[in-house]
Amino acid sequence: MSVQAWTFLFVGVTFGLYLVIAWWSRVSDTRGFYVAGQGIPAAANGMATAADWMSAASFISMAGLISTLGYAGGMYLMGWTGGYVLLALLLAPYLRKFGHYTVPDFIGDRYRSNVARIVAVVCAVFVSFTYVAGQMRGVGIVFSRFLEVDVNVGVYVGVAIVFVYATLGGMKGITWTQVAQYWVLITAFLTPAIAISLKLTGTPVPQIGLGSELIGEGTALLEKLNQIHADLGFASYTEPFIGSWDKLNVFCVTLALMAGTAGLPHVIVRFYTVKSVAAARWSAFWALLFIALLYLTAPAIGAFARYAMLDGLHGKTEEQLPDWFHSWEQTGLILWMDDGDGHLSYTGGDRADENELFRSGNLGSVQVAEIRLYHQKWLDGQLDGQDGRIVLRQAGLAGPDRDIIVLATPEMANLARWIIALVAAGGLAAALSTASGLLLVISSSVAHDLYFRIGNPHASESQRLLVGRMVIGFAVVVAGILGIYPPGFVSQVVAFAFGLAAASFFPAIVLGIFSKRVGTYPAIFGMITGIGFTATYILGSVYGGWSSWAFGIGPQGIGVVGMMINFTVTLGLTPFFPAPDQTVQELILSIREPEGAGPALDIDKSVEAD
């Protein structure tokens, strides 16, 4: 069976499974729709959180990022896991004790302000929509690469599937499909890693393999990799702070990602669905454990694939090049522009001029064909020929596409075709699980926070449920449109989402829980200045061409500064404004008190307290 046939099979089976789960977990009330009836067991919730967290980017791109960055890839690894410690210690148990349905709910009630609630809603919706655009696009791309259909077809199918299980089951449907999606994605990720580790180092445990000696070489893999890097002009793989990722920026990006992770609404909301505060703490543990299974393996994949690529490609002639190279060359993710000597040269750094390996990036196939044509003319010595290497290098397209690392690793390791298809199903599971979590946040922000809490507090259960379903259905469609016409800056916008979450939600929630003194206006001003600064800076660097003028920190790490601004403004203004009133003080105390020692919070009662 071809890869395409296997992929159809796996995708068909897994999608069928998601639909069955959707039917089984259909809900009939808002508690089921928004917080899954608060009945999800801690370990299952951990699996769902892990799947929700690991998006198409984590699954496909992260290992590729690590393979390109070497040591600096640790920013993403530490940032995206370290944030869970912050979540577990500073947020999850208290928000679960609070017992409401959304993040803007907490902000609105703690700061007694519909203005604060609306600011939170706007942030949540913006952060979630930007994130979800990349996911639907990711679904389309996996479909196009593995099933050989048009990207948009993939997006339509993805939209249809999510539409069904999200509108039927809301958070309950989403959670249980995420549990299934976790197992699909972790199997798909680990299998090639174990296989390539066995092939290169003889041990099936990738984390040990990464530190081991290469079979038949007698040197440690990392040492050999560093050596090859040095020979070919690339910076050392394991040495920190070489090149543009200096200590300050690595520090800031890591911290921004940690705080941003803890501030992302679609992650926070995952802790509302468990049975108790104690379960929320356990759920955070299970979530990080399940996430760590993938994150601890990604460095191994990154390094193995980097080694296989350098060792397998550099210096080889057309006949010597491995099969995987030829099949992936057709996708444009990896291109060879020979300088005429018949040997492939993959270099970087000081030897970048000799590099012959490129990618097509955003260029269409017609443009690439044209570049090849003129490159061939240049090789033949014709006057109108042009060195394609220079053209591509100036377009910033040197080196293969990062996404190829995870997608091509099974072929690099000569794995069976069904494993390759499994990676496709895994990538889809990752994208769909994250997309559905984000869509739930968008729906709850509009249907619960805007419609119910502000617009129509006397809406009945069935009205609230209907509005929730309509909004999520509408949001899925919009997400699909963003998947078909993606804003060209998706990955930067995701980085923006983290910076925004770090600068807005994280300080507001932490201060809300840990301080009884911080009142409404300081919090609102803090959020607005934090967001304003971060947004202006990032938009300026991305569109306005500003250089990183603020303290030498790039846009990815600027969320740290935004966060500090938020904290400073909030705490600085606090002495000048009144303390929260008695009701809020009691709310804070009840959030801090262990469960079962006081009367339970009831969301419907709190509405009348407004």
Add this chain to the structure above:
Amino acid sequence: MSTKVDERDSRRAAALGRYWKRNATIMAVLLFIWAVVGLGAGVLFADVLNVYSLGGYPLGFWFAQQGSILVFVLLILVYALVMNRLDKQHHRELQSTDVITPKRSGRFHEAGASVE
């Protein structure tokens, strides 16, 4: 009647104050370790640590890409275990000072609360 409620309230407030202090200490310790291992060993001291090796990895690189993640998982595990135990201790304290009484179902309710 109201003084009894007041006394109970102040005992409860005092117990909560003690609980919160212990909570804050645990959090501070765990977050300190989080910072030292993650931002410290993984970033600030990674170049210094790289001189040493662990299992074939340079040490700073290992902390950044493997060790810190392992430590984070352990930190949350410790947090869940310790805090859940602290919660139970708090309940026992409230019971023994007569702030709450256990219902037969195992849940708690206000001591002396009538069926309102």
